[in-house]
Amino acid sequence: xxxxxxxxxYMNEYLKKNLDILKKKIRQDWYFIIIISGSNRVxxxxxxxxxxxxxxxxxxxxxxxxxxxSSRLKGISLKLPKYRVVHYDEAMxxxxxxxxxxxxxxxxxxxxxxxxxxxxxxxxxxxxxxxLNKEIATNQSICLINCYTHTRDIFKRGYFAFYNIYxxxxxxxxxxxxxxxYWTTKPDFxxxxxxxxxxxxxxxRTRKRKALEQLKKADIYYKYKRLMDRYLHTMNQRNNLxxxxxxxxxxxxxxxxxxxxxxxxxxxPIVTNKINQKQKDEIEGKEFEVEA
Numbered sequence: 358x359x360x361x362x363x364x365x366x367y368m369n370e371y372l373k374k375n376l377d378i379l380k381k382k383i384r385q386d387w388y389f390i391i392i393i394s395g396s397n398r399v400x401x402x403x404x405x406x407x408x409x410x411x412x413x414x415x416x417x418x419x420x421x422x423x424x425x426x427s428s429r430l431k432g433i434s435l436k437l438p439k440y441r442v443v444h445y446d447e448a449m450x451x452x453x454x455x456x457x458x459x460x461x462x463x464x465x466x467x468x469x470x471x472x473x474x475x476x477x478x479x480x481x482x483x484x485x486x487x488x489l490n491k492e493i494a495t496n497q498s499i500c501l502i503n504c505y506t507h508t509r510d511i512f513k514r515g516y517f518a519f520y521n522i523y524x525x526x527x528x529x530x531x532x533x534x535x536x537x538x539y540w541t542t543k544p545d546f547x548x549x550x551x552x553x554x555x556x557x558x559x560x561x562r563t564r565k566r567k568a569l570e571q572l573k574k575a576d577i578y579y580k581y582k583r584l585m586d587r588y589l590h591t592m593n594q595r596n597n598l599x600x601x602x603x604x605x606x607x608x609x610x611x612x613x614x615x616x617x618x619x620x621x622x623x624x625x626p627i628v629t630n631k632i633n634q635k636q637k638d639e640i641e642g643k644e645f646e647v648e649a
Contacts, residue, residue: 361413364555369548370411372502376413379478379499383440388473390498392525394486395537396505403504403515404446404558407482408555410502414478415442420556425568427464430479434468437474446565447483462490469497487537489530494529501525503539515552518544596627603628 358367379389391410395401413417423444424433424495434443447461465481472479486494486501500518507513518539528542535541554561601616602608603624610628614621 362416366409366553367513367551368413369550371546372548376410380414383476386476386588388476390479392486392498392501392503393480393482394503395484395602396503397485397537399484401504401506402640403482405552405554406504406517406550407444407480409550411442411480412555418442425565427461430464430468434472434477437477442478442480444480445482458488462493465493485537487533494525515549516547517550518547520544540607558575575632599624
């Protein structure tokens, strides 16, 4: 372990040497994605290590570099000059995990399609490396740093395994085949890290909690909208059938109303083709906005 930066926190010497290579090479028109995972566990120290690495790579690193929402990656990156760090820290607890991950990866791929020319570092922090799609996990990223607890004490944090681009890609193939086993491929080296907090910890937790609240609102809205879309689809099918029955003269509005079990006044808008807009207006009136 060696002391680094003006904060004088300790860093694994081999990790430092690899980061020094990236700091030098990025000036040769590169864009580097560093993935930091947590052995598919939470509260294992991955964000702490990510902050330390971010500060080592970018001495101006602060909360301005950090986001918990993938949709903000582009905005943050465009505000920062070359050779700076953009830090995305996943905040998906309690959400529809599959949909949230799909959204995050779509946002990320859309962003990466135009990010190369920015010549920046992207710290991508999430619990499980293996949930990433192949494009991000292998083709786009330069290395993987997986955090884990002590082999004889699952509550002792502060350990990591470093995989370079070749070991990382090999791990992605074999580890997924073995159900997410991070030890199917030998890392380039392992090490430990300290609990030094680069960013103010209470403020970090407050920001993450607020971001999660916003994401949960968006998740609730998505589920609400999905249910309403299904409802409207079913109602449209019913209304089309009622309209067709009336148009063909098989039943009058009173007979249809009695058969369906509604008032005659509910059938008239359907057969006059005004119900769809009426329903649409009602649904839109019930929608709620998610704060930006």
